[in-house]
Amino acid sequence: MVENSASTEKTERVKKSSSAKKAASIKADELLADERKGLDLNERQRSAVRELFETVYMTRKWHIFGMNFLRGIAFGLGTFIGGTIVVALVVWILTRTVDIFPWAYDFVERMLDTLGR
Numbered sequence: 001m002v003e004n005s006a007s008t009e010k011t012e013r014v015k016k017s018s019s020a021k022k023a024a025s026i027k028a029d030e031l032l033a034d035e036r037k038g039l040d041l042n043e044r045q046r047s048a049v050r051e052l053f054e055t056v057y058m059t060r061k062w063h064i065f066g067m068n069f070l071r072g073i074a075f076g077l078g079t080f081i082g083g084t085i086v087v088a089l090v091v092w093i094l095t096r097t098v099d100i101f102p103w104a105y106d107f108v109e110r111m112l113d114t115l116g117r
Contacts, residue, residue: 027052091115 027048041049057064091111098108 025052 030045030048094104094108095112098105
């Protein structure tokens with residue numbers, strides 16, 4: 001009997017959470033429509049945005065943390081790969097143009113030697 005009432009309470013909480021999310025989503029859509037019209041936010045709209053933030057943030061806090069963590073990993077990996085490509089292109093261009101600029105030969109040789117180690 002206790003398990004049945006616990007599952008009923010959980011179902012009720014899920015329904016309330018779902019209806020709160022739907023209401024917040026509707027309010028957000030109204031705010032976006034007003035924003036597209038170029039109107040300033042009034043107090044009712046500010047409270048709706050505040051409620052939407054609190055509803056989403058409080059119910060999905062760990063999801064938000066996880067997504068931000070994955071975003072950080074992707075950003076770091078993309079930066080590393082992009083930097084590697086840029087350095088490779090610069091070295092390739094320098095090796096191709098060393099014949100044009102003989103004064104840069106020593107510099108390019110030292111750089112290639114350092115990268116080769």
